[in-house]
Amino acid sequence: MGVGIRIRLALRRPGFALDLDLTLPARGITALFGPSGSGKTSCLRAIAGLDRVAGAHIAIGDEIWQDDRRGLFVPTHRRAVGYMLQEPGLFPHLSVRGNLDYGFRRAGRPTTVDQAGIVAMLGIGALLDRRPDALSGGERQRVAIARALLSRPRLLLLDEPLAALDAARKAEILPYLARLHETLAIPALYVSHALDEVARLADHMVLLGGPHGVHDGPLPQMLARLDLANEFADDSGVLIEGTIASHDDIDHLSRLDFDGGAIFVARRPEPVGQRLRYRIHARDVSLTLAPPEATSILNIMPAVVVAAAATDTPAHLLVRLQAGGTPLLARISQRSWKALQLAPGSQVWAQIKSAALLG
Amino acid sequence: MRVGWFTGFVLAIAFALSPTAAHAGGSITVAAAADLQFAMNDIVTAFRQAHPADRVDVIYGSSGQFYTQIRQRAPFDLYFSADIAYPQALVKAGLAASVPRRYAIGRIVLWSATLDASKLRLQDLADPRFDRIAIANPEHAPYGKRAQQALQASGVWGKVRDRLVYGENIAQTAQFVQTGNARIGIIALSLAMNPAFAARGGYALIPADLHDPLEQGYVITRRAANNPLALAFARFIESPQAKAILQRYGFSGTQPTPAHEAASR
Amino acid sequence: MTLAAADFAALWLTLKLACTVTGLLFVLGTPLAWWLARSRSRWTRPVAALVALPLVLPPTVLGFYLLLAFGPHGPVGAATQALGLGLLSFTFSGLVVASILYSMPFVIQPLRHAFEAIGNRPLEVAATLGAGPWDRFFSVALPLARRGFLSAGVLGFAHTVGEFGVVLMIGGNIPQRTRVVSVQIFDHVEALKYGQAHALAGGLLVFSFLVLLAVYTSQPRLRNF
Numbered sequence: 001m002g003v004g005i006r007i008r009l010a011l012r013r014p015g016f017a018l019d020l021d022l023t024l025p026a027r028g029i030t031a032l033f034g035p036s037g038s039g040k041t042s043c044l045r046a047i048a049g050l051d052r053v054a055g056a057h058i059a060i061g062d063e064i065w066q067d068d069r070r071g072l073f074v075p076t077h078r079r080a081v082g083y084m085l086q087e088p089g090l091f092p093h094l095s096v097r098g099n100l101d102y103g104f105r106r107a108g109r110p111t112t113v114d115q116a117g118i119v120a121m122l123g124i125g126a127l128l129d130r131r132p133d134a135l136s137g138g139e140r141q142r143v144a145i146a147r148a149l150l151s152r153p154r155l156l157l158l159d160e161p162l163a164a165l166d167a168a169r170k171a172e173i174l175p176y177l178a179r180l181h182e183t184l185a186i187p188a189l190y191v192s193h194a195l196d197e198v199a200r201l202a203d204h205m206v207l208l209g210g211p212h213g214v215h216d217g218p219l220p221q222m223l224a225r226l227d228l229a230n231e232f233a234d235d236s237g238v239l240i241e242g243t244i245a246s247h248d249d250i251d252h253l254s255r256l257d258f259d260g261g262a263i264f265v266a267r268r269p270e271p272v273g274q275r276l277r278y279r280i281h282a283r284d285v286s287l288t289l290a291p292p293e294a295t296s297i298l299n300i301m302p303a304v305v306v307a308a309a310a311t312d313t314p315a316h317l318l319v320r321l322q323a324g325g326t327p328l329l330a331r332i333s334q335r336s337w338k339a340l341q342l343a344p345g346s347q348v349w350a351q352i353k354s355a356a357l358l359g
Numbered sequence: 360m361r362v363g364w365f366t367g368f369v370l371a372i373a374f375a376l377s378p379t380a381a382h383a384g385g386s387i388t389v390a391a392a393a394d395l396q397f398a399m400n401d402i403v404t405a406f407r408q409a410h411p412a413d414r415v416d417v418i419y420g421s422s423g424q425f426y427t428q429i430r431q432r433a434p435f436d437l438y439f440s441a442d443i444a445y446p447q448a449l450v451k452a453g454l455a456a457s458v459p460r461r462y463a464i465g466r467i468v469l470w471s472a473t474l475d476a477s478k479l480r481l482q483d484l485a486d487p488r489f490d491r492i493a494i495a496n497p498e499h500a501p502y503g504k505r506a507q508q509a510l511q512a513s514g515v516w517g518k519v520r521d522r523l524v525y526g527e528n529i530a531q532t533a534q535f536v537q538t539g540n541a542r543i544g545i546i547a548l549s550l551a552m553n554p555a556f557a558a559r560g561g562y563a564l565i566p567a568d569l570h571d572p573l574e575q576g577y578v579i580t581r582r583a584a585n586n587p588l589a590l591a592f593a594r595f596i597e598s599p600q601a602k603a604i605l606q607r608y609g610f611s612g613t614q615p616t617p618a619h620e621a622a623s624r
Numbered sequence: 625m626t627l628a629a630a631d632f633a634a635l636w637l638t639l640k641l642a643c644t645v646t647g648l649l650f651v652l653g654t655p656l657a658w659w660l661a662r663s664r665s666r667w668t669r670p671v672a673a674l675v676a677l678p679l680v681l682p683p684t685v686l687g688f689y690l691l692l693a694f695g696p697h698g699p700v701g702a703a704t705q706a707l708g709l710g711l712l713s714f715t716f717s718g719l720v721v722a723s724i725l726y727s728m729p730f731v732i733q734p735l736r737h738a739f740e741a742i743g744n745r746p747l748e749v750a751a752t753l754g755a756g757p758w759d760r761f762f763s764v765a766l767p768l769a770r771r772g773f774l775s776a777g778v779l780g781f782a783h784t785v786g787e788f789g790v791v792l793m794i795g796g797n798i799p800q801r802t803r804v805v806s807v808q809i810f811d812h813v814e815a816l817k818y819g820q821a822h823a824l825a826g827g828l829l830v831f832s833f834l835v836l837l838a839v840y841t842s843q844p845r846l847r848n849f
Contacts, residue, residue, distance in 0.1 A: 050752075083748075093768060102755075103753035151753045525797035539695040
């Protein structure tokens with residue numbers, strides 16, 4: 001491990017071109033984010049070997065899956081890849097157990113997969129003897145995840161695994177995916193156009209389909225970039241990952257410490273020390289020059305203006321701030337920017353109206 | 360009213376499609392045994408010279424099948440069977456408008472399309488090089504029955520039995536031989552004498568005393584009782600001109616024989 | 625209306641022919657149907673049309689050409705003779721070959737539809753789970769197409785039983801080798817043995833009805849036939 005995932009491919013279709021040259025971390029979840037038609041699925045299919053894209057180079061760690069310069073193409077069934085789509089694709093002629101065994105038996109390597117552990121982790125122990133058509137949509141998706149994991153993949157490909165589910169089913173599956181992330185060392189590529197899913201699960205992000213080509217980087221940095229913020233439109237805003245420092249049971253608040261500051265959030269059930277991810281949307285951050293005295297806003301922290309950029313709405317500017325070690329984005333009006341005579345380097349107070357817990 | 364209109368419509372179509380509708384002259388349909396294939400064509404051509412305005416359709420097939428079809432009121436006006444027993448049965452069933460009359464006696468020959476069979480005798484069929492020997496189905500084809508009798512009389516029936524293939528009628532039997540699928544076969548002399556067959560291989564006449572005579576008879580069916588053209592055609596068959604044609608194709612015994620004599624044999 | 629030994633022989637021969645032909649059609653037809661269902665080759669359409677020909681052609685056309693082809697001067701006959709097999713006409717093997725051609729569309733069509741209905745997805749899933757091409761075919765495609773196999777088998781079998789024209793033209797009507805039930809019935813009628821014809825024909829009628837009833841009951845969505 002450590003070498004990471006190398007993907008170099010050029011997709012060409014009439015009226016469409018995508019050039020990727022990525023080295024992705026060998027751990028954690030990488031989100032492939034972009035609007036529909038930006039080539040996300042084609043990319044996954046090429047990595048899985050389901051489509052052979054001429055000239056591509058695909059390697060995971062020391063294992064080369066495709067290198068057309070050397071005429072090397074490993075067929076899908078010899079790639080240790082777990083592939084999941086919106087539609088779980090369970091085999092209707094096999095029971096849940098049969099479906100799980102399908103990949104497990106073919107894993108080929110002396111397998112150390114903890115079969116019972118995965119079944120327990122996904123909560124499907126009671127479903128083993130059922131037929132796929134007797135399962136709910138969420139159950140099917142969980143079985144499909146377990147089936148993919150039991151085939152002992154070196155890389156998980158998740159193509160909008162939640163897109164076909166309603167909000168309740170999504171809420172059912174997301175914790176399992178999050179746990180996957182925490183407990184398994186398998187790297188995953190996660191295709192989605194839902195930013196909240198990505199923000200919750202991913203560590204790394206590849207942004208496709210924007211006007212400025214392909215960008216990739218660690219997720220918090222990507223979300224804090226002014227030049228990409230317009231890709232996320234109204235959803236633009238930073239991601240902070242912090243630790244629960246204390247609970248206040250009188251006011252029903254919890255304090256979350258992160259690099260360079262702390263915020264209060266509604267009381268969390270998790271114990272002190274638990275790590276949590278919060279999103280702070282740019283639209284929820286306002287700026288003042290002096291520390292506000294009489295305000296209902298709980299979370300106010302000093303910050304320095306780094307830069308500003310125009311948004312798709314001419315009335316608004318997006319301002320990037322640095323609050324200690326953590327970047328923030330604030331969306332303010334052009335008029336306020338002028339009235340406060342803001343410029344890079346200005347000392348401001350950032351008022352954070354709300355922070356959204358992810359998951 | 361609607362039923363009346365519909366019936367009228369159906370009748371109008373039936374009338375428009377019926378072969379007689381567009382035709383001013385008379386019309387007959389002749390059902391003829393397959394062995395008459397070539398001879399009957401010549402006879403009809405000759406007949407048409409004297410009846411240019413009339414229409415004569417000939418259908419060739421197996422005598423047994425025609426018999427079944429006429430019993431089910433098939434629209435045949437004259438029936439030329441390879442075996443006079445069938446016309447006799449039609450008379451008994453009350454489906455004939457004339458007595459059965461013999462028009463010829465058929466003969467069977469040994470014929471091959473691939474080798475000269477003219478010097479062969481039935482005994483030679485015991486030779487296993489004749490891996491397939493075609494005869495008509497003795498169960499129901501008159502020529503097949505005579506072929507079986509001749510093979511039995513020659514003492515080779517037991518030896519050739521496993522190598523026999525059966526045609527549904529004498530024309531299919533000839534076709535098995537002609538295409539080479541059967542090396543040799545026993546077919547009607549009338550077929551072997553047609554120029555296309557005679558040009559290939561050769562045939563040997565099988566002695567008539569090896570089998571029952573193939574007495575061939577015809578009858579006018581009941582539906583043609585009042586059809587003058589059917590009567591005219593029957594008269595023509597008895598004419599020297601028609602007999603000459605039949606003789607040319609190897610049919611013998613064309614002298615008319617009273618039906619009761621034929622039946623007593 | 626009792627059956628004679630010859631009738632039983634014809635029934636047995638018909639059964640043997642239909643079983644042999646159905647079995648061979650599965651072996652030959654499955655890969656062909658698979659190829660027709662999944663290949664993007666430009667040859668699929670001509671081949672599909674060729675396979676479907678017996679659906680439209682009168683059996684006499686097939687019978688006529690087979691008789692010529694099987695004969696000593698035909699291409700098949702020349703080949704079988706060169707191989708020391710003799711001629712195919714008037715043999716059980718010849719009937720098998722003819723019936724395979726004649727019943728082929730009845731096996732290929734349901735199989736092809738069944739394979740097409742599976743789609744790419746289950747096979748791709750199987751591939752990502754480590755199943756190679758053959759493995760995918762046997763562990764996913766075959767089980768998912770099992771209803772197609774059922775109707776293909778039944779239709780192929782029943783159609784072979786019901787074959788007449790081709791057999792009549794190339795069979796030579798040899799007891800225990802090429803005299804199948806349909807020909808036997810024809811002969812009974814020709815020989816004016818209506819009673820025996822009834823016994824066999826009525827039996828065949830009931831058999832065919834039961835077979836089709838079974839197919840339609842097991843597969844309510846079967847509309848292609």
